Amino acid sequence: MKLDVLDLNFAYNGTPVLKDVSFSVNEKITAVIGPNGAGKSTLMSCIAGIQKPSGRVFLDDTDVSMMNEEIIATSISYLPQDAPSKAVISVLEAVLLGRLHTLRWKVYHEDLEIAYKTLTDLGIETLAKRSLNQLSGGQRQMVSIAQAIVKEPDILLMDEPTNSLDLQHQLELFDLIEEISDEWNITTLVALHDLNLAARYADNIVVLNSGMVCSSGPPDEVLNCEMIESVYGVHTDVSSDPDGYIHVCPKCSVKGRERKINRRENT
Numbered sequence: 001m002k003l004d005v006l007d008l009n010f011a012y013n014g015t016p017v018l019k020d021v022s023f024s025v026n027e028k029i030t031a032v033i034g035p036n037g038a039g040k041s042t043l044m045s046c047i048a049g050i051q052k053p054s055g056r057v058f059l060d061d062t063d064v065s066m067m068n069e070e071i072i073a074t075s076i077s078y079l080p081q082d083a084p085s086k087a088v089i090s091v092l093e094a095v096l097l098g099r100l101h102t103l104r105w106k107v108y109h110e111d112l113e114i115a116y117k118t119l120t121d122l123g124i125e126t127l128a129k130r131s132l133n134q135l136s137g138g139q140r141q142m143v144s145i146a147q148a149i150v151k152e153p154d155i156l157l158m159d160e161p162t163n164s165l166d167l168q169h170q171l172e173l174f175d176l177i178e179e180i181s182d183e184w185n186i187t188t189l190v191a192l193h194d195l196n197l198a199a200r201y202a203d204n205i206v207v208l209n210s211g212m213v214c215s216s217g218p219p220d221e222v223l224n225c226e227m228i229e230s231v232y233g234v235h236t237d238v239s240s241d242p243d244g245y246i247h248v249c250p251k252c253s254v255k256g257r258e259r260k261i262n263r264r265e266n267t
């Protein structure tokens with residue numbers, strides 16, 4: 001499904017946070033990157049319909065503000081950045097909640113099958129009967145991811161889904177996102193801090209800085225030393241491997257290097 005974001009502007013208490021944000025994606029996986037406070041989470045929640053920005057969001061050329069509640073609820077799945085729930089309910093019940101919305105309160109056999117399949121795909125089926133409040137942070141994060149995926153949405157919005165996940169689970173999560181993107185033809189927008197994960201898995205990268213899109217395109221066009229230095233204030237080596245994947249190796253922060261030079265000069 002095509003996602004078009006057109007001239008989004010959003011302010012918290014009069015302070016602008018998103019400024020004329022426009023981009024279009026129909027690639028399978030798009031990473032939204034940018035420094036702390038750039039506006040990534042705000043952008044995700046605006047697209048999910050939680051915040052009400054000015055501007056337009058179109059799904060396959062239909063204005064989301066014109067779509068009915070049920071279609072939006074079934075089309076868009078949103079995994080927020082907030083800490084996953086510690087409610088006293090089982091993992092299976094929590095995942096099943098992902099199949100429900102305000103206009104759909106009944107669980108069918110098909111929902112159970114899809115919930116178990118999702119848990120198995122994520123490698124957490126053995127947790128099905130455990131209570132959320134007895135899980136580790138990473139395990140709870142996996143359950144939140146299962147809740148987002150189990151909906152089988154057209155648009156999957158994930159805000160820093162790799163928070164609390166170990167290396168194996170980070171890679172397995174993205175392998176699964178790649179797989180379901182292919183199978184279900186969904187568009188995934190994922191806010192990420194890890195530039196190497198973005199380089200490895202995203203078909204397209206949108207760079208947000210101070211609420212504005214400062215670059216967008218495929219990883220090999222977007223990820224370069226100049227962009228990373230100007231947006232993140234970090235010196236890096238950027239290289240590409242024989243498979244064509246970009247690798248970003250951080251060297252030092254611009255400020256850190258300046259402080260070191262100043263210290264040397266003053267001693």
Ligand SMILES: Nc1ncnc2c1ncn2[C@@H]1O[C@H](COP(=O)(O)OP(=O)(O)OP(=O)(O)O)[C@@H](O)[C@H]1O
Pocket residue numbers: 012013017034035036037038039040041042043
């Ligand atoms: N509820 C809020 N009320 C007021 N200001 C907010 C609120 N939420 C976020 N902000 C501000 O909006 C700006 C963008 O925040 P946002 O969380 O969207 O950034 P982000 O790119 O997701 O950051 P991070 O990488 O640190 O998660 C920041 O300056 C932040 O302080």
